[in-house]
Amino acid sequence: MSGSEKHLRKVCKGATIEQGLAIIGNQAAQSRDKVVAWAKKMV
Secondary structure: OOOHHHHHHHHOOOOOOOOOOOOOHHHHHHOHHHHHHHHHHOO
C-alpha cells in the first residue's frame, strides 16, 4: 500500500479510512478468496 492510507487520511479529513488490501500484480488472478474475505470485513 506504500503509505496510501496515511496520505488519504491527510487529504480526506473527516473520512473513515479503513485498512486497505495489498495484492501483488502477479498474484491478482489467484486472489479472489482473499479479496472476498477482506470485503466481508468492510460490511
